[in-house]
Amino acid sequence: MIKGTTLSRIKHLLVNQKTTVCKALEKMDQVERKLLIVTDDENNYVNVISIGDIQRSLINNQDFQRQISETLRSDSMVADSSMTREEIKHLMLQHRTEFMPILEEGCMVDILFWEDLYDNEKIPNKRKYDIPVVIMAGGKGTRLRPFTNVIPKPLIPIGEKAIVELIVNRFVDLGSKRFFFSINYLGEMVENYFNRISSKPYSIDFFTEDEPLGTAGSLYLMKDNLKETFVVSNCDILVEQDYSEIIRFHRENNFKITMVAAVKNYGIPYGTLEVGKGGELLGLNEKPQFNYFINTGLYIIEPEALDEIPANSFFHITNLIEQLRLKGEKVGVFPINGGSWSDIGEWDVYQETLKRHGQRMF
Numbered sequence: 461m462i463k464g465t466t467l468s469r470i471k472h473l474l475v476n477q478k479t480t481v482c483k484a485l486e487k488m489d490q491v492e493r494k495l496l497i498v499t500d501d502e503n504n505y506v507n508v509i510s511i512g513d514i515q516r517s518l519i520n521n522q523d524f525q526r527q528i529s530e531t532l533r534s535d536s537m538v539a540d541s542s543m544t545r546e547e548i549k550h551l552m553l554q555h556r557t558e559f560m561p562i563l564e565e566g567c568m569v570d571i572l573f574w575e576d577l578y579d580n581e582k583i584p585n586k587r588k589y590d591i592p593v594v595i596m597a598g599g600k601g602t603r604l605r606p607f608t609n610v611i612p613k614p615l616i617p618i619g620e621k622a623i624v625e626l627i628v629n630r631f632v633d634l635g636s637k638r639f640f641f642s643i644n645y646l647g648e649m650v651e652n653y654f655n656r657i658s659s660k661p662y663s664i665d666f667f668t669e670d671e672p673l674g675t676a677g678s679l680y681l682m683k684d685n686l687k688e689t690f691v692v693s694n695c696d697i698l699v700e701q702d703y704s705e706i707i708r709f710h711r712e713n714n715f716k717i718t719m720v721a722a723v724k725n726y727g728i729p730y731g732t733l734e735v736g737k738g739g740e741l742l743g744l745n746e747k748p749q750f751n752y753f754i755n756t757g758l759y760i761i762e763p764e765a766l767d768e769i770p771a772n773s774f775f776h777i778t779n780l781i782e783q784l785r786l787k788g789e790k791v792g793v794f795p796i797n798g799g800s801w802s803d804i805g806e807w808d809v810y811q812e813t814l815k816r817h818g819q820r821m822f
Contacts, residue, residue: 470571473497473559477506481514481531482524482751485723489799495558497568498528505568507532508561511797512705518723518795519709524751538563541570549577556583556702587704588635592686596678597624597695598644598669612646614695615653616804618813622653623804624695628662631691634703637662640685642678644669675777679761680769687763692777694757698813700800710760715792716784718760721753722801753793756801765789 475487475496488494494511509528517531518524537555539548541564552560552574562570574583597614607616614624621629628639643650643666651666667681675692689711691703699720710718727749734743759777768783769775781791804810 477529585704592638592690593631594640594692639664676780677775692759698802716789718792720758
């Protein structure tokens with residue numbers, strides 16, 4: 461059961477336990493939350509489901525049509541009505557949770573949201589990692605012309621800051637202190653932008669490509685500086701995810717490279733036909749839905765992988781990944797919900813990103 465006054469506050473967060481993983485992800489994107497309240501057919505409280513629960517399900521099963529009731533944990537964190545507000549606040553900080561249902565004898569009687577307790581503070585990463593970060597900032601951004609005729613793509617503004625500064629800040633929150641930038645087109649403007657930022661709690665080394673080398677080719681220039689696990693990020697993406705969870709996943713599974721992938725659902729608005737030999741109809745599919753893992757442009761990489769990159773040659777990171785796979789090395793995929801990834805490489809997506817994130821802190 462959910463108490464009436466509480467129900468009116470959380471209707472948008474409710475999801476039935478029979479809902480599929482795919483639909484739950486869509487719901488998270490719709491309400492811009494990474495945590496939902498699971499109910500039964502009578503709208504009674506059952507549990508909570510987090511993006512972490514869904515990520516674990518997809519990693520282990522990859523069944524988008526699986527009901528979320530099969531992914532729920534028995535040890536989900538909730539508060540008891542006997543707890544004080546300070547105790548609940550401490551519990552929320554300890555577990556980095558967006559909100560906390562408050563139960564009394566199995567009935568949900570109240571709820572506390574992170575923003576109620578911590579104002580404009582972001583939910584921090586669960587762990588800190590001082591991990592080096594490489595940012596690919598040398599592209600011309602041709603799809604964003606005429607904007608990029610004047611400024612380089614990394615300096616395109618989102619709110620009051622350049623997108624590349626937002627990316628850097630996310631990794632600073634993780635604990636990163638060392639950054640490496642691959643620059644080319646209008647690269648001096650990127651350098652000047654960061655030189656004007658005073659009292660930076662991090663260092664940046666800039667590497668200039670005399671000619672385009674591709675993501676992996678650019679990494680070869682930095683090979684002598686990357687002697688431990690490091691991150692690579694495109695300069696035109698925003699990923700809202702606890703980065704420490706990606707690093708933990710990468711290390712626990714001993715991957716040479718981990719790709720971060722956004723889950724995207726695409727539907728065909730028509731009935732499709734399965735046709736056999738001789739034009740015989742084999743089946744009908746009414747408005748089918750398809751789910752895909754989309755490469756976001758964010759990677760965790762082990763330094764040994766750089767040994768596979770040819771010197772001074774154009775080499776995509778996808779070439780590197782395929783080369784490693786052919787040699788029997790493990791490459792991982794860490795899924796995130798589609799709404800947690802913004803790629804501003806095109807005008808329409810940039811405009812959408814401004815609407816969604818322009819006033820949000822990263």
